[in-house]
Amino acid sequence: MTDNTAADNGLPEILPSPAPLPVPPGLPAHLRDLTDRARNYVEAASSANTRKAYASDWRHFSAWCRRQNLSPLPPDPLVVGLYITACASGSDGVTAGRRGLKGSSVSTIERRLSAICWNYVQRGQKLDRKDRAIATVLAGIRNRHAAPPLQKDAILPEDLIAMLETLDRGTLRGLRDRAMLLLGFAGGLRRSEIVGLDCGRDQTEDGRGWIEVLDKGLLLTLRGKTGWREVEVGRGSSDTTCPVYAVETWIKFAKIIKGPLFRRVRGQGKDVGPDRLNDQEIARLVKRTALAAGVRGDLTEGERAQKFSGHSLRAGLASSAEVDERHVQKQLGHASAEMTRKYQRRRDRFRVNLTKAAGL
Structure with missing residues:
Protein backbone atom coordinates (compact mmCIF):
# COMPACT_ATOMS: atom_id res chain seq x y z
CA MET A 1 0.00 0.00 0.00
CA THR A 2 1.04 3.58 -0.47
CA ASP A 3 -0.06 6.91 0.95
CA ASN A 4 -0.05 8.68 -2.43
CA THR A 5 -3.41 9.29 -4.09
CA ALA A 6 -4.11 8.65 -7.76
CA ALA A 7 -4.42 12.39 -8.34
CA ASP A 8 -0.97 12.95 -6.78
CA ASN A 9 0.46 10.43 -9.24
CA GLY A 10 -1.23 12.11 -12.17
CA LEU A 11 -3.31 9.00 -12.88
CA PRO A 12 -6.92 9.16 -14.07
CA GLU A 13 -9.55 8.17 -11.54
CA ILE A 14 -12.10 6.91 -14.07
CA LEU A 15 -11.91 5.22 -17.40
CA PRO A 16 -15.18 5.83 -19.28
CA SER A 17 -14.20 3.67 -22.24
CA PRO A 18 -11.83 0.76 -22.89
CA ALA A 19 -8.20 1.68 -23.30
CA PRO A 20 -7.11 1.80 -26.95
CA LEU A 21 -4.78 -0.84 -28.28
CA PRO A 22 -1.13 0.23 -28.22
CA VAL A 23 0.21 1.38 -31.57
CA PRO A 24 3.63 -0.10 -32.38
CA PRO A 25 6.25 2.52 -33.28
CA GLY A 26 6.97 2.84 -36.96
CA LEU A 27 3.69 1.23 -38.01
CA PRO A 28 3.40 1.25 -41.83
CA ALA A 146 -26.26 -12.60 1.59
CA ALA A 147 -30.05 -12.38 1.26
CA PRO A 148 -32.54 -14.20 -0.96
CA PRO A 149 -32.86 -12.56 -4.38
CA LEU A 150 -35.65 -10.02 -4.67
CA GLN A 151 -37.75 -10.99 -7.66
CA LYS A 152 -40.24 -8.64 -9.24
CA ASP A 153 -43.78 -9.93 -9.57
CA ALA A 154 -44.81 -11.26 -12.95
CA ILE A 155 -47.55 -9.39 -14.80
CA LEU A 156 -50.11 -12.06 -15.72
CA PRO A 157 -52.54 -11.75 -18.67
CA GLU A 158 -55.45 -10.66 -16.48
CA ASP A 159 -53.20 -8.04 -14.88
CA LEU A 160 -52.07 -6.76 -18.27
CA ILE A 161 -55.64 -6.45 -19.56
CA ALA A 162 -56.58 -4.42 -16.49
CA MET A 163 -53.52 -2.21 -16.97
CA LEU A 164 -54.43 -1.56 -20.61
CA GLU A 165 -57.85 -0.32 -19.51
CA THR A 166 -56.19 2.51 -17.56
CA LEU A 167 -54.76 3.98 -20.78
CA ASP A 168 -56.60 6.50 -22.96
CA ARG A 169 -56.92 5.03 -26.46
CA GLY A 170 -57.84 8.45 -27.82
CA THR A 171 -54.38 9.93 -27.24
CA LEU A 172 -51.01 9.35 -28.85
CA ARG A 173 -49.45 8.66 -25.48
CA GLY A 174 -52.10 6.09 -24.70
CA LEU A 175 -51.61 4.34 -28.04
CA ARG A 176 -47.84 4.29 -27.58
CA ASP A 177 -47.98 2.98 -24.02
CA ARG A 178 -50.50 0.34 -25.06
CA ALA A 179 -48.19 -0.88 -27.83
CA MET A 180 -45.17 -0.99 -25.51
CA LEU A 181 -46.95 -3.01 -22.83
CA LEU A 182 -48.39 -5.55 -25.26
CA LEU A 183 -45.20 -5.91 -27.28
CA GLY A 184 -43.02 -6.15 -24.18
CA PHE A 185 -45.24 -8.89 -22.78
CA ALA A 186 -45.82 -10.91 -25.96
CA GLY A 187 -42.16 -10.69 -26.99
CA GLY A 188 -40.77 -11.34 -23.52
CA LEU A 189 -38.55 -8.33 -24.10
CA ARG A 190 -36.16 -6.51 -21.84
CA ARG A 191 -36.98 -2.84 -21.43
CA SER A 192 -33.86 -1.84 -23.41
CA GLU A 193 -35.00 -4.10 -26.24
CA ILE A 194 -38.44 -2.46 -26.33
CA VAL A 195 -37.19 1.11 -26.66
CA GLY A 196 -34.23 0.05 -28.82
CA LEU A 197 -36.44 -1.06 -31.72
CA ASP A 198 -36.42 0.75 -35.06
CA CYS A 199 -39.02 0.61 -37.81
CA GLY A 200 -36.52 -1.02 -40.18
CA ARG A 201 -33.00 -2.33 -40.45
CA ASP A 202 -29.95 -0.05 -40.10
CA GLN A 203 -32.00 3.10 -39.60
CA THR A 204 -30.23 4.48 -36.52
CA GLU A 205 -26.82 4.15 -34.91
CA ASP A 206 -28.17 3.52 -31.42
CA GLY A 207 -30.83 0.99 -32.41
CA ARG A 208 -30.82 -2.48 -30.85
CA GLY A 209 -33.03 -4.12 -33.46
CA TRP A 210 -35.92 -3.64 -35.85
CA ILE A 211 -39.39 -4.89 -36.71
CA GLU A 212 -40.93 -6.45 -39.80
CA VAL A 213 -44.72 -6.50 -40.13
CA LEU A 214 -45.86 -9.77 -41.70
CA ASP A 215 -49.29 -11.26 -42.34
CA LYS A 216 -49.14 -13.53 -39.29
CA GLY A 217 -47.42 -11.12 -36.94
CA LEU A 218 -44.27 -9.18 -36.17
CA LEU A 219 -40.75 -10.47 -36.65
CA LEU A 220 -38.31 -8.74 -34.31
CA THR A 221 -34.57 -8.89 -34.91
CA LEU A 222 -32.86 -8.05 -31.63
CA ARG A 223 -29.34 -7.57 -30.37
CA GLY A 224 -29.40 -8.70 -26.76
CA LYS A 225 -27.05 -9.98 -24.09
CA THR A 226 -26.57 -13.30 -25.88
CA GLY A 227 -26.12 -11.83 -29.36
CA TRP A 228 -28.57 -11.46 -32.22
CA ARG A 229 -31.86 -13.34 -32.14
CA GLU A 230 -35.21 -13.33 -33.89
CA VAL A 231 -38.45 -13.08 -31.91
CA GLU A 232 -41.83 -13.92 -33.41
CA VAL A 233 -44.82 -12.04 -32.03
CA GLY A 234 -48.04 -13.51 -33.39
CA ARG A 235 -51.35 -11.73 -33.72
CA GLY A 236 -53.73 -11.91 -30.76
CA SER A 237 -57.22 -13.34 -30.56
CA SER A 238 -58.77 -9.84 -30.66
CA ASP A 239 -57.69 -6.32 -31.58
CA THR A 240 -57.99 -5.14 -27.98
CA THR A 241 -55.20 -7.47 -26.82
CA CYS A 242 -53.23 -7.89 -30.05
CA PRO A 243 -49.65 -6.55 -29.82
CA VAL A 244 -49.34 -6.43 -33.62
CA TYR A 245 -52.50 -4.36 -34.01
CA ALA A 246 -51.35 -2.06 -31.19
CA VAL A 247 -47.98 -1.45 -32.88
CA GLU A 248 -49.61 -0.89 -36.29
CA THR A 249 -52.07 1.58 -34.75
CA TRP A 250 -49.28 3.49 -33.00
CA ILE A 251 -47.22 3.73 -36.20
CA LYS A 252 -50.25 4.91 -38.18
CA PHE A 253 -51.42 7.69 -35.87
CA ALA A 254 -47.88 8.75 -34.85
CA LYS A 255 -47.02 8.96 -38.57
CA ILE A 256 -43.70 7.22 -38.08
CA ILE A 257 -41.97 6.21 -41.31
CA LYS A 258 -38.45 5.32 -40.16
CA GLY A 259 -36.17 5.56 -37.16
CA PRO A 260 -36.99 4.78 -33.52
CA LEU A 261 -40.29 2.98 -33.06
CA PHE A 262 -41.17 4.32 -29.61
CA ARG A 263 -40.62 8.05 -29.15
CA ARG A 264 -41.51 10.91 -26.88
CA VAL A 265 -44.93 12.48 -27.23
CA ARG A 266 -44.78 16.26 -26.94
CA GLY A 267 -46.86 19.36 -27.64
CA GLN A 268 -49.46 18.55 -24.98
CA GLY A 269 -49.77 15.05 -26.38
CA LYS A 270 -50.46 16.10 -29.97
CA ASP A 271 -47.04 15.63 -31.54
CA VAL A 272 -44.42 12.88 -31.71
CA GLY A 273 -40.78 13.91 -31.52
CA PRO A 274 -37.74 12.26 -33.13
CA ASP A 275 -36.07 11.14 -29.90
CA ARG A 276 -36.04 7.56 -28.70
CA LEU A 277 -37.52 6.85 -25.27
CA ASN A 278 -35.25 6.04 -22.36
CA ASP A 279 -35.67 2.48 -21.06
CA GLN A 280 -36.57 3.85 -17.63
CA GLU A 281 -39.88 4.93 -19.17
CA ILE A 282 -40.85 1.25 -19.46
CA ALA A 283 -40.32 0.67 -15.75
CA ARG A 284 -42.31 3.79 -14.87
CA LEU A 285 -45.10 2.78 -17.24
CA VAL A 286 -45.43 -0.70 -15.71
CA LYS A 287 -45.45 0.67 -12.16
CA ARG A 288 -47.94 3.41 -12.96
CA THR A 289 -50.45 1.24 -14.79
CA ALA A 290 -50.15 -1.63 -12.31
CA LEU A 291 -50.97 0.73 -9.47
CA ALA A 292 -53.83 2.35 -11.40
CA ALA A 293 -55.28 -1.08 -12.24
CA GLY A 294 -55.15 -2.22 -8.62
CA VAL A 295 -52.83 -5.15 -9.29
CA ARG A 296 -51.91 -6.79 -5.97
CA GLY A 297 -54.47 -4.70 -4.16
CA ASP A 298 -53.81 -6.73 -1.01
CA LEU A 299 -50.60 -4.75 -0.48
CA THR A 300 -50.00 -1.14 0.44
CA GLU A 301 -49.23 1.31 -2.35
CA GLY A 302 -45.58 1.47 -1.32
CA GLU A 303 -45.26 -2.31 -1.32
CA ARG A 304 -46.99 -2.58 -4.68
CA ALA A 305 -44.65 -0.02 -6.22
CA GLN A 306 -41.70 -2.21 -5.23
CA LYS A 307 -43.25 -5.34 -6.75
CA PHE A 308 -43.32 -4.27 -10.38
CA SER A 309 -40.81 -3.13 -12.98
CA GLY A 310 -40.16 -3.46 -16.68
CA HIS A 311 -38.94 -6.98 -15.97
CA SER A 312 -42.45 -7.93 -14.84
CA LEU A 313 -43.60 -8.08 -18.47
CA ARG A 314 -40.83 -10.50 -19.40
CA ALA A 315 -41.50 -12.68 -16.38
CA GLY A 316 -45.22 -12.56 -17.12
CA LEU A 317 -44.88 -14.24 -20.51
CA ALA A 318 -42.70 -17.02 -19.09
CA SER A 319 -45.11 -17.54 -16.21
CA SER A 320 -48.20 -17.64 -18.41
CA ALA A 321 -47.36 -19.35 -21.69
CA GLU A 322 -48.43 -23.00 -21.49
CA VAL A 323 -45.98 -24.24 -24.11
CA ASP A 324 -42.86 -26.35 -24.21
CA GLU A 325 -40.02 -24.83 -22.20
CA ARG A 326 -37.71 -24.62 -25.21
CA HIS A 327 -40.07 -22.20 -26.98
CA VAL A 328 -40.04 -19.84 -24.00
CA GLN A 329 -36.26 -20.12 -23.75
CA LYS A 330 -35.89 -19.16 -27.41
CA GLN A 331 -38.32 -16.24 -27.10
CA LEU A 332 -36.57 -14.78 -24.07
CA GLY A 333 -33.10 -15.39 -25.50
CA HIS A 334 -31.87 -17.37 -22.50
CA ALA A 335 -28.58 -19.21 -22.84
CA SER A 336 -29.73 -21.96 -20.47
CA ALA A 337 -32.98 -23.72 -19.66
CA GLU A 338 -32.26 -23.22 -15.96
CA MET A 339 -32.62 -19.47 -16.35
CA THR A 340 -35.95 -19.95 -18.13
CA ARG A 341 -37.22 -22.13 -15.26
CA LYS A 342 -36.53 -19.28 -12.83
CA TYR A 343 -38.85 -17.11 -14.89
CA GLN A 344 -41.58 -19.73 -14.85
CA ARG A 345 -41.79 -19.61 -11.07
CA ARG A 346 -45.49 -18.73 -10.77
CA ARG A 347 -46.72 -21.07 -13.49
CA ASP A 348 -44.99 -24.15 -12.10
CA ARG A 349 -45.35 -23.46 -8.39
CA PHE A 350 -46.86 -26.53 -6.64
CA ARG A 351 -47.54 -28.15 -10.01
CA VAL A 352 -45.65 -31.18 -8.73
CA ASN A 353 -46.75 -32.15 -5.21
CA LEU A 354 -44.14 -34.46 -3.76
CA THR A 355 -46.09 -34.68 -0.50
CA LYS A 356 -48.99 -36.43 -2.21
CA ALA A 357 -46.64 -38.37 -4.46
CA ALA A 358 -45.02 -39.81 -1.32
CA GLY A 359 -48.41 -41.04 -0.12
CA LEU A 360 -49.23 -38.38 2.48
Whole structure:
Protein backbone atom coordinates (compact mmCIF):
# COMPACT_ATOMS: atom_id res chain seq x y z
CA MET A 1 0.00 0.00 0.00
CA THR A 2 1.04 3.58 -0.47
CA ASP A 3 -0.06 6.91 0.95
CA ASN A 4 -0.05 8.68 -2.43
CA THR A 5 -3.41 9.29 -4.09
CA ALA A 6 -4.11 8.65 -7.76
CA ALA A 7 -4.42 12.39 -8.34
CA ASP A 8 -0.97 12.95 -6.78
CA ASN A 9 0.46 10.43 -9.24
CA GLY A 10 -1.23 12.11 -12.17
CA LEU A 11 -3.31 9.00 -12.88
CA PRO A 12 -6.92 9.16 -14.07
CA GLU A 13 -9.55 8.17 -11.54
CA ILE A 14 -12.10 6.91 -14.07
CA LEU A 15 -11.91 5.22 -17.40
CA PRO A 16 -15.18 5.83 -19.28
CA SER A 17 -14.20 3.67 -22.24
CA PRO A 18 -11.83 0.76 -22.89
CA ALA A 19 -8.20 1.68 -23.30
CA PRO A 20 -7.11 1.80 -26.95
CA LEU A 21 -4.78 -0.84 -28.28
CA PRO A 22 -1.13 0.23 -28.22
CA VAL A 23 0.21 1.38 -31.57
CA PRO A 24 3.63 -0.10 -32.38
CA PRO A 25 6.25 2.52 -33.28
CA GLY A 26 6.97 2.84 -36.96
CA LEU A 27 3.69 1.23 -38.01
CA PRO A 28 3.40 1.25 -41.83
CA ALA A 29 0.96 3.78 -43.20
CA HIS A 30 -1.27 1.15 -44.80
CA LEU A 31 -1.91 -0.42 -41.36
CA ARG A 32 -2.92 2.78 -39.60
CA ASP A 33 -6.47 2.50 -40.90
CA LEU A 34 -6.68 -0.97 -39.37
CA THR A 35 -5.47 0.46 -36.08
CA ASP A 36 -8.32 2.98 -36.10
CA ARG A 37 -10.79 0.21 -36.82
CA ALA A 38 -9.31 -1.87 -34.02
CA ARG A 39 -9.98 1.02 -31.64
CA ASN A 40 -13.62 1.03 -32.72
CA TYR A 41 -13.89 -2.69 -32.07
CA VAL A 42 -12.35 -2.24 -28.63
CA GLU A 43 -14.99 0.40 -27.93
CA ALA A 44 -17.71 -2.02 -29.04
CA ALA A 45 -16.44 -4.77 -26.74
CA SER A 46 -18.61 -3.43 -23.91
CA SER A 47 -21.86 -1.51 -23.93
CA ALA A 48 -22.10 2.17 -23.07
CA ASN A 49 -24.27 1.33 -20.05
CA THR A 50 -21.67 -1.13 -18.77
CA ARG A 51 -18.88 1.40 -19.13
CA LYS A 52 -20.98 4.04 -17.39
CA ALA A 53 -21.69 1.72 -14.46
CA TYR A 54 -18.05 0.64 -14.19
CA ALA A 55 -16.89 4.26 -14.29
CA SER A 56 -19.27 5.11 -11.44
CA ASP A 57 -18.01 2.19 -9.36
CA TRP A 58 -14.39 3.18 -10.02
CA ARG A 59 -15.12 6.72 -8.84
CA HIS A 60 -16.62 5.28 -5.66
CA PHE A 61 -13.51 3.14 -5.06
CA SER A 62 -11.11 6.00 -5.86
CA ALA A 63 -12.96 8.39 -3.53
CA TRP A 64 -12.76 5.86 -0.70
CA CYS A 65 -9.02 5.45 -1.32
CA ARG A 66 -8.50 9.23 -1.13
CA ARG A 67 -10.34 9.44 2.18
CA GLN A 68 -8.11 6.71 3.57
CA ASN A 69 -4.96 8.30 2.11
CA LEU A 70 -4.43 5.25 -0.08
CA SER A 71 -3.86 4.87 -3.81
CA PRO A 72 -6.07 2.76 -6.11
CA LEU A 73 -3.04 2.16 -8.34
CA PRO A 74 -1.18 -0.11 -8.71
CA PRO A 75 -3.54 -2.99 -7.85
CA ASP A 76 -3.25 -4.06 -4.22
CA PRO A 77 -5.47 -6.94 -2.99
CA LEU A 78 -5.21 -5.69 0.59
CA VAL A 79 -6.56 -2.25 -0.36
CA VAL A 80 -9.43 -3.80 -2.30
CA GLY A 81 -10.15 -6.21 0.56
CA LEU A 82 -10.38 -3.31 3.00
CA TYR A 83 -12.63 -1.44 0.56
CA ILE A 84 -15.19 -4.24 0.22
CA THR A 85 -15.09 -4.64 4.00
CA ALA A 86 -15.95 -0.95 4.34
CA CYS A 87 -18.78 -1.33 1.81
CA ALA A 88 -20.25 -4.30 3.68
CA SER A 89 -20.00 -2.63 7.09
CA GLY A 90 -21.48 0.68 5.96
CA SER A 91 -18.29 2.62 6.59
CA ASP A 92 -17.45 3.31 2.95
CA GLY A 93 -17.93 7.05 3.37
CA VAL A 94 -21.55 7.04 2.22
CA THR A 95 -23.12 5.65 5.37
CA ALA A 96 -20.28 6.37 7.79
CA GLY A 97 -21.48 8.00 10.97
CA ARG A 98 -25.14 7.51 10.13
CA ARG A 99 -26.64 5.00 12.51
CA GLY A 100 -29.32 2.58 11.44
CA LEU A 101 -28.14 2.38 7.83
CA LYS A 102 -26.92 -0.91 6.45
CA GLY A 103 -23.90 -1.49 4.28
CA SER A 104 -24.00 -2.22 0.57
CA SER A 105 -25.72 -5.40 -0.60
CA VAL A 106 -23.67 -8.41 -1.62
CA SER A 107 -24.68 -7.96 -5.26
CA THR A 108 -23.54 -4.31 -5.18
CA ILE A 109 -20.18 -5.29 -3.67
CA GLU A 110 -19.67 -8.02 -6.28
CA ARG A 111 -20.50 -5.57 -9.07
CA ARG A 112 -18.06 -3.01 -7.70
CA LEU A 113 -15.36 -5.66 -7.49
CA SER A 114 -15.98 -6.61 -11.12
CA ALA A 115 -15.78 -2.94 -12.09
CA ILE A 116 -12.47 -2.52 -10.27
CA CYS A 117 -11.01 -5.57 -12.02
CA TRP A 118 -12.26 -4.31 -15.40
CA ASN A 119 -10.67 -0.91 -14.88
CA TYR A 120 -7.35 -2.49 -13.97
CA VAL A 121 -7.43 -4.65 -17.11
CA GLN A 122 -8.02 -1.56 -19.26
CA ARG A 123 -4.86 -0.10 -17.79
CA GLY A 124 -2.84 -3.20 -18.62
CA GLN A 125 -2.81 -4.30 -14.97
CA LYS A 126 -4.37 -7.23 -13.17
CA LEU A 127 -5.97 -7.71 -9.78
CA ASP A 128 -5.82 -11.20 -8.31
CA ARG A 129 -9.36 -11.83 -7.06
CA LYS A 130 -8.23 -15.18 -5.63
CA ASP A 131 -5.83 -13.47 -3.23
CA ARG A 132 -6.92 -14.32 0.31
CA ALA A 133 -7.23 -10.62 1.18
CA ILE A 134 -10.13 -10.46 -1.28
CA ALA A 135 -11.47 -14.00 -1.66
CA THR A 136 -11.69 -14.83 2.03
CA VAL A 137 -13.24 -11.48 2.93
CA LEU A 138 -15.78 -11.79 0.11
CA ALA A 139 -16.70 -15.32 1.21
CA GLY A 140 -17.32 -14.01 4.72
CA ILE A 141 -19.42 -11.14 3.41
CA ARG A 142 -21.55 -13.58 1.43
CA ASN A 143 -22.05 -15.83 4.45
CA ARG A 144 -22.89 -12.95 6.77
CA HIS A 145 -24.90 -10.61 4.55
CA ALA A 146 -26.26 -12.60 1.59
CA ALA A 147 -30.05 -12.38 1.26
CA PRO A 148 -32.54 -14.20 -0.96
CA PRO A 149 -32.86 -12.56 -4.38
CA LEU A 150 -35.65 -10.02 -4.67
CA GLN A 151 -37.75 -10.99 -7.66
CA LYS A 152 -40.24 -8.64 -9.24
CA ASP A 153 -43.78 -9.93 -9.57
CA ALA A 154 -44.81 -11.26 -12.95
CA ILE A 155 -47.55 -9.39 -14.80
CA LEU A 156 -50.11 -12.06 -15.72
CA PRO A 157 -52.54 -11.75 -18.67
CA GLU A 158 -55.45 -10.66 -16.48
CA ASP A 159 -53.20 -8.04 -14.88
CA LEU A 160 -52.07 -6.76 -18.27
CA ILE A 161 -55.64 -6.45 -19.56
CA ALA A 162 -56.58 -4.42 -16.49
CA MET A 163 -53.52 -2.21 -16.97
CA LEU A 164 -54.43 -1.56 -20.61
CA GLU A 165 -57.85 -0.32 -19.51
CA THR A 166 -56.19 2.51 -17.56
CA LEU A 167 -54.76 3.98 -20.78
CA ASP A 168 -56.60 6.50 -22.96
CA ARG A 169 -56.92 5.03 -26.46
CA GLY A 170 -57.84 8.45 -27.82
CA THR A 171 -54.38 9.93 -27.24
CA LEU A 172 -51.01 9.35 -28.85
CA ARG A 173 -49.45 8.66 -25.48
CA GLY A 174 -52.10 6.09 -24.70
CA LEU A 175 -51.61 4.34 -28.04
CA ARG A 176 -47.84 4.29 -27.58
CA ASP A 177 -47.98 2.98 -24.02
CA ARG A 178 -50.50 0.34 -25.06
CA ALA A 179 -48.19 -0.88 -27.83
CA MET A 180 -45.17 -0.99 -25.51
CA LEU A 181 -46.95 -3.01 -22.83
CA LEU A 182 -48.39 -5.55 -25.26
CA LEU A 183 -45.20 -5.91 -27.28
CA GLY A 184 -43.02 -6.15 -24.18
CA PHE A 185 -45.24 -8.89 -22.78
CA ALA A 186 -45.82 -10.91 -25.96
CA GLY A 187 -42.16 -10.69 -26.99
CA GLY A 188 -40.77 -11.34 -23.52
CA LEU A 189 -38.55 -8.33 -24.10
CA ARG A 190 -36.16 -6.51 -21.84
CA ARG A 191 -36.98 -2.84 -21.43
CA SER A 192 -33.86 -1.84 -23.41
CA GLU A 193 -35.00 -4.10 -26.24
CA ILE A 194 -38.44 -2.46 -26.33
CA VAL A 195 -37.19 1.11 -26.66
CA GLY A 196 -34.23 0.05 -28.82
CA LEU A 197 -36.44 -1.06 -31.72
CA ASP A 198 -36.42 0.75 -35.06
CA CYS A 199 -39.02 0.61 -37.81
CA GLY A 200 -36.52 -1.02 -40.18
CA ARG A 201 -33.00 -2.33 -40.45
CA ASP A 202 -29.95 -0.05 -40.10
CA GLN A 203 -32.00 3.10 -39.60
CA THR A 204 -30.23 4.48 -36.52
CA GLU A 205 -26.82 4.15 -34.91
CA ASP A 206 -28.17 3.52 -31.42
CA GLY A 207 -30.83 0.99 -32.41
CA ARG A 208 -30.82 -2.48 -30.85
CA GLY A 209 -33.03 -4.12 -33.46
CA TRP A 210 -35.92 -3.64 -35.85
CA ILE A 211 -39.39 -4.89 -36.71
CA GLU A 212 -40.93 -6.45 -39.80
CA VAL A 213 -44.72 -6.50 -40.13
CA LEU A 214 -45.86 -9.77 -41.70
CA ASP A 215 -49.29 -11.26 -42.34
CA LYS A 216 -49.14 -13.53 -39.29
CA GLY A 217 -47.42 -11.12 -36.94
CA LEU A 218 -44.27 -9.18 -36.17
CA LEU A 219 -40.75 -10.47 -36.65
CA LEU A 220 -38.31 -8.74 -34.31
CA THR A 221 -34.57 -8.89 -34.91
CA LEU A 222 -32.86 -8.05 -31.63
CA ARG A 223 -29.34 -7.57 -30.37
CA GLY A 224 -29.40 -8.70 -26.76
CA LYS A 225 -27.05 -9.98 -24.09
CA THR A 226 -26.57 -13.30 -25.88
CA GLY A 227 -26.12 -11.83 -29.36
CA TRP A 228 -28.57 -11.46 -32.22
CA ARG A 229 -31.86 -13.34 -32.14
CA GLU A 230 -35.21 -13.33 -33.89
CA VAL A 231 -38.45 -13.08 -31.91
CA GLU A 232 -41.83 -13.92 -33.41
CA VAL A 233 -44.82 -12.04 -32.03
CA GLY A 234 -48.04 -13.51 -33.39
CA ARG A 235 -51.35 -11.73 -33.72
CA GLY A 236 -53.73 -11.91 -30.76
CA SER A 237 -57.22 -13.34 -30.56
CA SER A 238 -58.77 -9.84 -30.66
CA ASP A 239 -57.69 -6.32 -31.58
CA THR A 240 -57.99 -5.14 -27.98
CA THR A 241 -55.20 -7.47 -26.82
CA CYS A 242 -53.23 -7.89 -30.05
CA PRO A 243 -49.65 -6.55 -29.82
CA VAL A 244 -49.34 -6.43 -33.62
CA TYR A 245 -52.50 -4.36 -34.01
CA ALA A 246 -51.35 -2.06 -31.19
CA VAL A 247 -47.98 -1.45 -32.88
CA GLU A 248 -49.61 -0.89 -36.29
CA THR A 249 -52.07 1.58 -34.75
CA TRP A 250 -49.28 3.49 -33.00
CA ILE A 251 -47.22 3.73 -36.20
CA LYS A 252 -50.25 4.91 -38.18
CA PHE A 253 -51.42 7.69 -35.87
CA ALA A 254 -47.88 8.75 -34.85
CA LYS A 255 -47.02 8.96 -38.57
CA ILE A 256 -43.70 7.22 -38.08
CA ILE A 257 -41.97 6.21 -41.31
CA LYS A 258 -38.45 5.32 -40.16
CA GLY A 259 -36.17 5.56 -37.16
CA PRO A 260 -36.99 4.78 -33.52
CA LEU A 261 -40.29 2.98 -33.06
CA PHE A 262 -41.17 4.32 -29.61
CA ARG A 263 -40.62 8.05 -29.15
CA ARG A 264 -41.51 10.91 -26.88
CA VAL A 265 -44.93 12.48 -27.23
CA ARG A 266 -44.78 16.26 -26.94
CA GLY A 267 -46.86 19.36 -27.64
CA GLN A 268 -49.46 18.55 -24.98
CA GLY A 269 -49.77 15.05 -26.38
CA LYS A 270 -50.46 16.10 -29.97
CA ASP A 271 -47.04 15.63 -31.54
CA VAL A 272 -44.42 12.88 -31.71
CA GLY A 273 -40.78 13.91 -31.52
CA PRO A 274 -37.74 12.26 -33.13
CA ASP A 275 -36.07 11.14 -29.90
CA ARG A 276 -36.04 7.56 -28.70
CA LEU A 277 -37.52 6.85 -25.27
CA ASN A 278 -35.25 6.04 -22.36
CA ASP A 279 -35.67 2.48 -21.06
CA GLN A 280 -36.57 3.85 -17.63
CA GLU A 281 -39.88 4.93 -19.17
CA ILE A 282 -40.85 1.25 -19.46
CA ALA A 283 -40.32 0.67 -15.75
CA ARG A 284 -42.31 3.79 -14.87
CA LEU A 285 -45.10 2.78 -17.24
CA VAL A 286 -45.43 -0.70 -15.71
CA LYS A 287 -45.45 0.67 -12.16
CA ARG A 288 -47.94 3.41 -12.96
CA THR A 289 -50.45 1.24 -14.79
CA ALA A 290 -50.15 -1.63 -12.31
CA LEU A 291 -50.97 0.73 -9.47
CA ALA A 292 -53.83 2.35 -11.40
CA ALA A 293 -55.28 -1.08 -12.24
CA GLY A 294 -55.15 -2.22 -8.62
CA VAL A 295 -52.83 -5.15 -9.29
CA ARG A 296 -51.91 -6.79 -5.97
CA GLY A 297 -54.47 -4.70 -4.16
CA ASP A 298 -53.81 -6.73 -1.01
CA LEU A 299 -50.60 -4.75 -0.48
CA THR A 300 -50.00 -1.14 0.44
CA GLU A 301 -49.23 1.31 -2.35
CA GLY A 302 -45.58 1.47 -1.32
CA GLU A 303 -45.26 -2.31 -1.32
CA ARG A 304 -46.99 -2.58 -4.68
CA ALA A 305 -44.65 -0.02 -6.22
CA GLN A 306 -41.70 -2.21 -5.23
CA LYS A 307 -43.25 -5.34 -6.75
CA PHE A 308 -43.32 -4.27 -10.38
CA SER A 309 -40.81 -3.13 -12.98
CA GLY A 310 -40.16 -3.46 -16.68
CA HIS A 311 -38.94 -6.98 -15.97
CA SER A 312 -42.45 -7.93 -14.84
CA LEU A 313 -43.60 -8.08 -18.47
CA ARG A 314 -40.83 -10.50 -19.40
CA ALA A 315 -41.50 -12.68 -16.38
CA GLY A 316 -45.22 -12.56 -17.12
CA LEU A 317 -44.88 -14.24 -20.51
CA ALA A 318 -42.70 -17.02 -19.09
CA SER A 319 -45.11 -17.54 -16.21
CA SER A 320 -48.20 -17.64 -18.41
CA ALA A 321 -47.36 -19.35 -21.69
CA GLU A 322 -48.43 -23.00 -21.49
CA VAL A 323 -45.98 -24.24 -24.11
CA ASP A 324 -42.86 -26.35 -24.21
CA GLU A 325 -40.02 -24.83 -22.20
CA ARG A 326 -37.71 -24.62 -25.21
CA HIS A 327 -40.07 -22.20 -26.98
CA VAL A 328 -40.04 -19.84 -24.00
CA GLN A 329 -36.26 -20.12 -23.75
CA LYS A 330 -35.89 -19.16 -27.41
CA GLN A 331 -38.32 -16.24 -27.10
CA LEU A 332 -36.57 -14.78 -24.07
CA GLY A 333 -33.10 -15.39 -25.50
CA HIS A 334 -31.87 -17.37 -22.50
CA ALA A 335 -28.58 -19.21 -22.84
CA SER A 336 -29.73 -21.96 -20.47
CA ALA A 337 -32.98 -23.72 -19.66
CA GLU A 338 -32.26 -23.22 -15.96
CA MET A 339 -32.62 -19.47 -16.35
CA THR A 340 -35.95 -19.95 -18.13
CA ARG A 341 -37.22 -22.13 -15.26
CA LYS A 342 -36.53 -19.28 -12.83
CA TYR A 343 -38.85 -17.11 -14.89
CA GLN A 344 -41.58 -19.73 -14.85
CA ARG A 345 -41.79 -19.61 -11.07
CA ARG A 346 -45.49 -18.73 -10.77
CA ARG A 347 -46.72 -21.07 -13.49
CA ASP A 348 -44.99 -24.15 -12.10
CA ARG A 349 -45.35 -23.46 -8.39
CA PHE A 350 -46.86 -26.53 -6.64
CA ARG A 351 -47.54 -28.15 -10.01
CA VAL A 352 -45.65 -31.18 -8.73
CA ASN A 353 -46.75 -32.15 -5.21
CA LEU A 354 -44.14 -34.46 -3.76
CA THR A 355 -46.09 -34.68 -0.50
CA LYS A 356 -48.99 -36.43 -2.21
CA ALA A 357 -46.64 -38.37 -4.46
CA ALA A 358 -45.02 -39.81 -1.32
CA GLY A 359 -48.41 -41.04 -0.12
CA LEU A 360 -49.23 -38.38 2.48
